[in-house]
Amino acid sequence: MALRHVLFTRFNVASPGKEAEIRLRPGWLDVRFELFERYCLPSVAAQSRRDFEWIIFFDEKTPSPYLDRIEALRAVFPFRPHYTALFWLGDMTPDLAGDGRADWILTTRLDSDDLLAVDFMQRLREETEVPSPQVVNFDNGVILAPTAPVPALYARRDTSNPFSSLLERADGPIRTIYGVTHREIGQFGRINAIQGAPAWMQVVHGGNVSNEIRGRRISVRTVDRLFPHMALGAQAAQEPPLALAVDNIVQRPVRTARRLGRRVLARLGVR
Template identity: 35%
Template sequence: MDLRSTHFILTRFNVRGRYYRGDPGDEWLRRRLELFARYTLPSFRAQSVRDFRWLVLIDSESPHWFRAKLAELSLGSYEVVEVEGAFDALAAGRIVRERLATPFVLTTRVDNDDAVARDFVETIQRAAVSPEQRFINLVDGAQLGPKGVYQRPYTQNPFITLVEGARNQLPATVFVKRHFEASKYAPVLNLRSSHPMWLQVVHGGNVLTELVGLRMKARRLTPWFGCEIPCGDGPFEFALDFTLGAARIAGRLVGGPHRLVELGRALAARPAQRL
């Protein structure tokens, strides 16, 4: 049986869809490009393996200056793909299918303002040893907020991967379901790791992301990420923020039973290194 596969990283910019139906404007694009260049791009250039294809998806009506800047930043790291009209799973499937020459495919979603650990891709590929259709989710992550870094285990995070066969069909791709609904489509393999595998950058522009993790020392992250991470962890400020964060998390768990279920799933995840 031919088990060869191709791994695609899919990063959306200004494509139109559920949350972004029109032109976001030059100011939004410039801010996202800054975050992309600071966090996302260096983290993929630092990957421990290179056997993947990174597709950066943009709207076909994007301004010229934006296209030029993406081309300037690329240096061969990614392929810019223009999307006409609304972007959805069908559009993603067509884009992947046009570039696919193997019977199996992995698609991983990563946002344009986030970062991943140096061994993020390698860990996913090591886990994708079976052709069985399923999602792979690296549970352990972190968030970067204005004050510092916060530990964030999450079994429904937006860094999820779909493994599937695509010999005679259009790939469903990781966008077949929203990341928190993945289990409605296929089984989810949740994997723990000894360090955070992904970093969400929480800023004023990502209205769908809230800071919910527990404060951690930034120096625990820096060896694992190829991007620069601020390390200003004053002892008093850190202790206060840690205490407030613990109280906030306790309140969320008490007020939302579904969050206890999520915590249980995270704790029950299999260690990635034992695969």
């Protein structure tokens, strides 16, 4: 049984409109490259299992100075840059995933500012060792708020997250994990919901409009071995003694109330 595994990441391919102009600006690109180089790229390079391909989508109008930067980053991990004007990756990824030799196609999604735990790919391949059409979703992860002097870490459970994978036969119509949004993965069919240790990390930062702090705050040393390049364990000694308790007892309920309030106002049409 031949299986081809492709990891897909969208970097600066924008939706039509004003967003397209923003994602080509040097200031915006500088921040995105910094996030990618600090978080995403090292986490993929650190994978304990590396028999996968990584295709990263860049806008075909990406300014030339950044093209050299992209090539230099390929020395860290040999990803394949794909330059395109298409926003809907579901229209393009099937052709990139199929190679005519594999019996099964496994595709995984990863945002350019997020991280994979060091054993993510190993755990994923163990789950797909006996192939059957399925979505694999690692429900447990963490959210990182890079605060000073020590980053704050929150345990998060998400049953339909942007780290999901799709295993499908290569002899039929290939859809890839980008065939639907990550909130709609149930449309593919069976979801293999994996529990256990955190498998991913999302970073909350100023340029991220969709992520927010959620979950129960935990010590940074909890996931040190899963994200070794972050050196979280070395920062644990600086964690304020009462920070976790105060956050979970006081601040977490406040965050939850605010989130629920926004939902109610949104349903009422109030902005």
